[in-house]
Amino acid sequence: MINKLVKKIEENKAPIVVGLDPMLSYVPEFLQKKAWEQYGETLEGAAEAIWQYNKGIIDAIYDLVPAVKPQIAMYEQFGIPGLEAFKKTVDYCKEKDLVVIGDVKRGDIGSTSTAYATAHIGKIKIGNNSYVPFAEDFMTVNPYFGIDGIKPYLDVCKEEKRGIFILVKTSNPSSGEFQDQLVDGKPLYELVARKVAKWGEECMGDSYSYVGCVIGATYPEMGKALREIMPKQYILVPGYGAQGGKAEDLAPYFNKDGLGAIINSSRGIIAAYKKPEYAKYGETSYADASRQAVIDMREDINRVLVSH
Numbered sequence: 001m002i003n004k005l006v007k008k009i010e011e012n013k014a015p016i017v018v019g020l021d022p023m024l025s026y027v028p029e030f031l032q033k034k035a036w037e038q039y040g041e042t043l044e045g046a047a048e049a050i051w052q053y054n055k056g057i058i059d060a061i062y063d064l065v066p067a068v069k070p071q072i073a074m075y076e077q078f079g080i081p082g083l084e085a086f087k088k089t090v091d092y093c094k095e096k097d098l099v100v101i102g103d104v105k106r107g108d109i110g111s112t113s114t115a116y117a118t119a120h121i122g123k124i125k126i127g128n129n130s131y132v133p134f135a136e137d138f139m140t141v142n143p144y145f146g147i148d149g150i151k152p153y154l155d156v157c158k159e160e161k162r163g164i165f166i167l168v169k170t171s172n173p174s175s176g177e178f179q180d181q182l183v184d185g186k187p188l189y190e191l192v193a194r195k196v197a198k199w200g201e202e203c204m205g206d207s208y209s210y211v212g213c214v215i216g217a218t219y220p221e222m223g224k225a226l227r228e229i230m231p232k233q234y235i236l237v238p239g240y241g242a243q244g245g246k247a248e249d250l251a252p253y254f255n256k257d258g259l260g261a262i263i264n265s266s267r268g269i270i271a272a273y274k275k276p277e278y279a280k281y282g283e284t285s286y287a288d289a290s291r292q293a294v295i296d297m298r299e300d301i302n303r304v305l306v307s308h
């Protein structure tokens with residue numbers, strides 16, 4: 001799957017992933033109204049509203065970007081109907097040939113991690129039948145449990161030719177509280193990065209490992225140092241746009257081949273119609289605003305890549 005991701009990034013000239021993080025407050029009134037008419041103001045109604053909202057955005061952007069990243073928490077908040085909307089979103093994106101990164105941030109003891117890996121990137125056997133439960137192409141993983149918590153994901157990745165992105169340095173303001181602590185004189189995130197590079201060695205695609213990492217756009221100095229420690233890792237970079245990350249800071253996340261990083265924007269794309277610069281589209285053309293926001297983001301990122 002890492003080979004497909006790299007190929008699609010090259011074809012689209014867009015190292016961009018659109019984060020599908022739907023909040024009810026982003027869903028235009030006309031879609032909410034339709035959903036309430038059908039299901040009432042219920043969890044089912046909310047799930048229908050976010051699904052229809054996602055569908056509009058996916059239809060508008062699927063030909064421009066290689067990948068999407070649905071964040072499962074945004075769906076879970078609507079209970080079982082929300083999870084159904086998550087699954088519908090994953091399936092629809094795959095129909096559109098998008099690479100799907102399930103942002104599920106799992107991590108636990110080995111046996112439990114095996115179940116998480118099975119759920120999101122693996123298969124489950126039930127009697128003589130085999131099922132692919134959520135069927136994402138990649139999932140995000142928390143490394144806090146160490147290798148016995150990570151190994152189940154590596155095993156499933158190898159078997160299914162799927163991938164993971166392991167948290168190394170997150171984008172949030174307090175990420176340093178633990179991640180920057182010095183261990184034998186080195187920050188903890190660096191220690192994790194060296195492990196990720198090692199774990200990734202046995203999981204190589206053609207040019208990149210299918211064990212990637214997450215480094216926030218909000219810590220560019222660290223991004224630069226970590227790039228050198230993990231040359232074969234694809235870096236998933238959240239924090240561009242809504243969290244303040246700027247294109248100018250992102251060049252060091254890429255390798256000299258112009259590859260090796262994929263920049264995420266969620267609110268900046270899916271709720272673009274609420275921003276003054278895209279207000280002319282209005283609520284009913286919210287998906288066109290998202291399309292234009294992707295085009296603008298692509299230009300913004302490619303501008304710094306050319307000068308890299």
Ligand SMILES: O=C(O)c1cc(=O)[nH]c(=O)n1[C@@H]1O[C@H](COP(=O)(O)O)[C@@H](O)[C@H]1O
Pocket residue numbers: 019021071103140169170171172214215216238239240241242243264265266267268
């Ligand atoms: O793993 C992630 O994707 C992630 C890691 C991180 O360090 N920071 C971070 O913001 N994210 C996710 O990236 C998305 C960022 O959303 P926006 O700030 O709206 O672009 C959310 O889905 C977050 O859960």
